[in-house]
Amino acid sequence: MKLKGKVKFVNKDKSLFFPTLRKRVDSYFATNNLSKSGNNKLLTKSIILLLLYLVPFALLLALKPGLGISLALWFIMGIGVAGVAMSVMHDANHGAFSKNKTLNYLMAHSVNLLGASAFNWKLQHNILHHTYTNVAEMDEDIDDIVFMRFSPHTKVKFFHKLQWAYAFLFYGLLTLYWVILKDFVQFFRYIRNGVNANSRAKNRVAFMKIVAFKVLYFFSILVAPTLLFGIPFLEVVLGFLLMHFVTGIILSTVFQLAHTVEGTSHPLPSESGTIENDWAIHQLNTTANFSRKSKLLSWYVGGLNFQVEHHLFPRISHVHYPAIADIVKDTAAEFDIPYLESETFFQAVRSHLATLHRFGRLQLPRLSEVMA
Numbered sequence: 001m002k003l004k005g006k007v008k009f010v011n012k013d014k015s016l017f018f019p020t021l022r023k024r025v026d027s028y029f030a031t032n033n034l035s036k037s038g039n040n041k042l043l044t045k046s047i048i049l050l051l052l053y054l055v056p057f058a059l060l061l062a063l064k065p066g067l068g069i070s071l072a073l074w075f076i077m078g079i080g081v082a083g084v085a086m087s088v089m090h091d092a093n094h095g096a097f098s099k100n101k102t103l104n105y106l107m108a109h110s111v112n113l114l115g116a117s118a119f120n121w122k123l124q125h126n127i128l129h130h131t132y133t134n135v136a137e138m139d140e141d142i143d144d145i146v147f148m149r150f151s152p153h154t155k156v157k158f159f160h161k162l163q164w165a166y167a168f169l170f171y172g173l174l175t176l177y178w179v180i181l182k183d184f185v186q187f188f189r190y191i192r193n194g195v196n197a198n199s200r201a202k203n204r205v206a207f208m209k210i211v212a213f214k215v216l217y218f219f220s221i222l223v224a225p226t227l228l229f230g231i232p233f234l235e236v237v238l239g240f241l242l243m244h245f246v247t248g249i250i251l252s253t254v255f256q257l258a259h260t261v262e263g264t265s266h267p268l269p270s271e272s273g274t275i276e277n278d279w280a281i282h283q284l285n286t287t288a289n290f291s292r293k294s295k296l297l298s299w300y301v302g303g304l305n306f307q308v309e310h311h312l313f314p315r316i317s318h319v320h321y322p323a324i325a326d327i328v329k330d331t332a333a334e335f336d337i338p339y340l341e342s343e344t345f346f347q348a349v350r351s352h353l354a355t356l357h358r359f360g361r362l363q364l365p366r367l368s369e370v371m372a
Contacts, residue, residue: 007138007269011278017335018280018312024327025313029320037099038091038317045299046088046107052080053113057221060239061229067238070231074239078246084110085251087302087318093122096317114247115179115217117210120186123195130314134259134266134286135275141259142266146170149359150260153268160360164353171252172245179217179244183210253349258307260359261288261351263340281337283311288340290348292325297345308339 029036056073059065065073091097092107111118124140132138134151142150147170149160163170187207190196196203222240225231265285269275275282287307291297298305303318309328310321332339342348 006273007132007135008274009279009282010274010276012276013278015278015281015335017331017337018278020335021280021312021328021331024331025316025324028324028327034320035099036096036313036316036320038097038319042087042091042097042317042319046084049080049083049087050110050113053077053084054080056080060231061225064229064231067235070235071239071242074243075246078243079250081114081243082247082250083300083302085114085247086254086304087300089118089121090302090304091317093118094126094314096315112213112217114175115214115221116175117183117187117213119206119210120183120190123190124186126314127195130311131279133283133311134264136266136268141255145174148356150256151266152359152362153266156360156363163360164356167353167356168249168253171256172248174252175248176241176244179214183214253352254301254304257290257342257345257348257352258287258304260355261290261340261342261348262355263338263351264288280312284308284332284337284339287311288342288348288351289325290342291345292322292341293343294345298322305345308341 028034056076060070060073088097088107089109089111092104092110095104097107098104108118111121129139129141134142136142136151136153144150144154147159148163148167149156187196187203187210191203198206222236225236226233264287267275267277267282267285277285289308290305292305294305298321303310303321306318306321306325309316309325310318312328313324316324329339342351
C-alpha cells in the first residue's frame, strides 16, 4: 500500500458542486434548528440493538438451554452485534453519534463487543476508505482477500470465475478473521506504511489496549460460559462461530453493496499521484445507495443504504440521511453528476453479484493497450 497522502484529488474543472451542496445541507440544519449529531431516536435504537446482543447471551448463561435453542440465541446475537456495528459504532467513530465527546468515545468502542479494535478501524475506514474510495492499493475495502477480487486493477486468478458463487460463504468468515488476526496485521502495517504516524509510546499503549480488549472478549464469550456456568465448550464454540458467520455476512454484504456494484468506478491515479476529479464528485462516482425508501432496513443498517450521503458528510449522523438525500440527488442532477442507487436491497445484491462475476473474468489490460 502506498503512503497516506501520496494520492491527491485535483478539481481540474473547478466544480462548484460540493460548495453548493454543503451550503444547502447546512441551510437545512439551520432552518430546522437541528444538530448534525445523533438524537434521542438514535440513543433508543442503540439500547435496543445492544440488548439484542446482550440479552440472548444472558439467557444462554442463565438458562443453559439445549443445543437448538442455544444456537438460535447465538444467531440472534449475530444480528444484534452487526446492528451495533452499523448503527452505533459507525456513527461514533466518525464523531457523529453525539455532541458529547465522552458518549461518542464510549459508543465508538462498542466495536469491542465484536472483539475488534476501534483504533485500527478508524485508520482503515475514516482515512483510507473515505479518502481514497475504490482506489486500488489505497482503499483496503477493495483489496484482494484470499479468494475475492474487488477491483478491476488487480490480477485475476482462475478461482475468481466462481467468486460470485462462494462470496457469501467467504463473507461469513471475515469478522472471525478480523477478531483473531486482522487487527494485529493492520496495526503493524499502518506503522510501516505511515498511515499510523503516532509516536512509539502512543503505539505501545494502543497495542496493549488491543491485546487487553481481545483477552477480555475471548474470556467473556468463550471461556467464562464453560468455566463459570458449566456450558459445554463445544456448544459454546459452535455458537460463537455461528454468531460471527451471521455478523460477517451482514456487515460484508451491506458494505460491499455501496461500492462493488454496477455503475461504480475504480479510477487510478496518474504517475504523479493525482486523480483529476473533485473529491466529492469522486465519491458519487464510486458510491451507490440502495433501498433508501425502506424505513426498516434504514433503521437496522444505520443508514448505510445512504452511502452517497455518508461519504459526502461522514460527520453527520445517519438519522438525518433520509432528509438530506433529496438535496444531494437534486444538486447532483443540477450539476449533471450521476447519483447511483438501486431501488431495492435485492436489486443491489444482484448488481453486486454481477460485478463479482465480471471482475472474476476481467483481465488486466496489456501495457500496449494502456499506452495506446
